[in-house]
Amino acid sequence: MERVVGTVARGLRCPIINQGDNIEEIVVDSVLKAAEVEGFQINDKDIVSITESIVARAQGNYATIDHIAKDVRAKFGEDTVGVIFPILSRNRFANCLRGIAKGAKKIVLMLSYPSDEVGNHLVDIDTLDDKGVNPWTDVLTEKQFRDHFGYNKHPFTGVDYINYYKTLMEEYGIECEVIFSNNPKTILDYTKSVLVCDVHTRFRTKKILKANGGEKIYGLDDILSESIDGSGYNEDYGLLGSNKSTEEGLKLFPRNCQSTVDTIQQMLKEKTGKNVEVMVYGDGAFKDPVGKIWELADPVVSPAYTSGLHGTPNEVKLKYLADNNFADLRGEELKQAISQFINNKDADLVGSMESQGTTPRKLTDLIGSLSDLTSGSGDKGTPIVFIQGYFDNFTK
Numbered sequence: 001m002e003r004v005v006g007t008v009a010r011g012l013r014c015p016i017i018n019q020g021d022n023i024e025e026i027v028v029d030s031v032l033k034a035a036e037v038e039g040f041q042i043n044d045k046d047i048v049s050i051t052e053s054i055v056a057r058a059q060g061n062y063a064t065i066d067h068i069a070k071d072v073r074a075k076f077g078e079d080t081v082g083v084i085f086p087i088l089s090r091n092r093f094a095n096c097l098r099g100i101a102k103g104a105k106k107i108v109l110m111l112s113y114p115s116d117e118v119g120n121h122l123v124d125i126d127t128l129d130d131k132g133v134n135p136w137t138d139v140l141t142e143k144q145f146r147d148h149f150g151y152n153k154h155p156f157t158g159v160d161y162i163n164y165y166k167t168l169m170e171e172y173g174i175e176c177e178v179i180f181s182n183n184p185k186t187i188l189d190y191t192k193s194v195l196v197c198d199v200h201t202r203f204r205t206k207k208i209l210k211a212n213g214g215e216k217i218y219g220l221d222d223i224l225s226e227s228i229d230g231s232g233y234n235e236d237y238g239l240l241g242s243n244k245s246t247e248e249g250l251k252l253f254p255r256n257c258q259s260t261v262d263t264i265q266q267m268l269k270e271k272t273g274k275n276v277e278v279m280v281y282g283d284g285a286f287k288d289p290v291g292k293i294w295e296l297a298d299p300v301v302s303p304a305y306t307s308g309l310h311g312t313p314n315e316v317k318l319k320y321l322a323d324n325n326f327a328d329l330r331g332e333e334l335k336q337a338i339s340q341f342i343n344n345k346d347a348d349l350v351g352s353m354e355s356q357g358t359t360p361r362k363l364t365d366l367i368g369s370l371s372d373l374t375s376g377s378g379d380k381g382t383p384i385v386f387i388q389g390y391f392d393n394f395t396k
Helices: 023-038 052-059 065-076 094-103 125-131 142-149 161-170 184-189 202-211 258-272 318-325 331-343 363-375
Strands: 008-012 047-051 062-064 080-084 106-111 175-180 193-196 216-219 249-251 277-281 384-388
Touching: 008 023, 008 363, 023 047, 023 052, 023 258, 023 384, 047 052, 047 258, 047 363, 052 249, 052 277, 062 065, 065 094, 065 193, 065 216, 065 249, 080 094, 080 184, 094 161, 094 249, 106 161, 106 184, 125 142, 142 161, 142 175, 161 175, 184 193, 184 202, 193 202, 202 216, 258 277, 277 363, 363 384
Parallel strands: 047 277, 080 106, 080 193, 106 175, 193 216
Antiparallel strands: 008 384, 047 384, 062 249
């Protein structure tokens, strides 16, 4: 019988993961149990994706604000610390800021506006136009910002992040100042010691600061890049990708994940005889059209994946073929012509008119976004996603 279903993504339930659990065995057992209970077969090129959270939990990759404070003191000493371009998030940055404040004597917090790097808005961009404020040139003090725009709560969280972040810093009795600018060089008028907190533009920001007189320039990826008094750490990303775990602690982005995905792939091969691809995923890479939030607050979508997930899709656009190459065909004749075209397509379609409009993104970014949307970030309880048919096309 002809197949009538393409890609299928299933969110799989598994036990609550705790530090020291064998994540590889739990994932494999969960996949096999789901296949048995739900009655689906495991095939070659199926995909098992695992949220980064349960990998980090199994690793016990945790730290506290005291660990952050000690690392900040070691790097900045008694200097005033410029903390620039953080994202606006209680989950992602609040405990990071607590640790920074606990380790500093004075902080100048510089926020980008009208929004942070991932699209959380302090003020609507149309309001900037109404007030005659140019975010690319104008530097605002906290008073000037309030005089222009007043107090604005985030539409989803109900938090005024300016007040919230300032309150967090003041809890530790330090002197703090809030300014607003999109130019990294602005902070150098206040201090030459800067902690760069942007995620995806951090390398450019560091480069600009160092080239313009910055002296002690670090990023969140440099804080807890090694263990402090036995804390968790991430040698590649430091505090980037961390999440609040308790009022005093954080769960860091998992480390050394490659051995995890390779082991799971090998275990599934031994138990099923099938070559299943495996990846660890964090935030998906997509934008909310209403809140204008770009989801990706993690440094990467996938910190580790098996070799079959390397690269980008190599696809043609069916509607282009139907409207152009085979516009005179209908029914079975059209189906056969398109199928033959797909079977004989070039190995690299970059620049081909037939591929225009397809998504030129990494497979792991696409699959990670699918996984993130499937598992959600709340109480679904499905941190493992099993995907079938992703690599199939119209001819399969």
